[in-house]
Amino acid sequence: MLRGFKNFLMRGDVIVVAIGLIVALAFSTLIKAFTDYVINPIIARAQGGVSPGLGWQLGRPGNNATYLNIGAFISALIYFLIFMAVVYFLIVVPYKRTQARRGLSVFGDPQPARTCPACLSEDVPKAATKCRYCGSTLA
Structure with missing residues (x-):
């Protein structure tokens, strides 16, 4: 300890x-x-x-x-x-x-982000294919 x-x-x-x-x-x-x-x-x-x-x-x-x-x-x-x-x-x-x-x-500088169309979260990374909050697939 x-x-x-x-x-x-x-x-x-x-x-x-x-x-x-x-x-x-x-x-x-x-x-x-x-x-x-x-x-x-x-x-x-x-x-x-x-x-x-x-x-x-x-x-x-x-x-x-x-x-x-x-x-x-x-x-x-x-x-x-x-x-x-x-x-x-x-x-x-x-x-x-x-x-x-x-x-x-x-x-x-903060990484570029986009908004998830399903849950409207505004801090989803640009390169993400799924939303970290709702799990929906991003185009």
């Missing part, structure tokens, strides 16, 4: 995913700090005055619960875009290259 567990943990895919997760969390912290301490002050300055950020006060002045903070949303959007770019270029692209060297295709 423990040997099977050890073999599962030592598979290359599990290790790649674990390392990718650790790297992604580290970059997440770095990017969060960048948006909090660089992007947010720039966005808040765009509002001018003594405003807490880029946005509008909907209720009583000074009540943060009714402050519509567009700057925080823009900052979160920038954070997301930077984080996804880092994940793609530092994790996905090298993983695709590694798997291509092993002869495997990952994150590729």
Whole structure:
């Protein structure tokens, strides 16, 4: 039982995913700090005055619960875009290259598909002669 567990943990895919997760969390912290301490002050300055950020006060002045903070949303959007770019270029692209060297295709374009006339399933492969769902013969 423990040997099977050890073999599962030592598979290359599990290790790649674990390392990718650790790297992604580290970059997440770095990017969060960048948006909090660089992007947010720039966005808040765009509002001018003594405003807490880029946005509008909907209720009583000074009540943060009714402050519509567009700057925080823009900052979160920038954070997301930077984080996804880092994940793609530092994790996905090298993983695709590694798997291509092993002869495997990952994150590729989906195979062409057609619709089954009997059950109307839309993801039947073009080369299939029978529908995988209803078993009807395809022309």
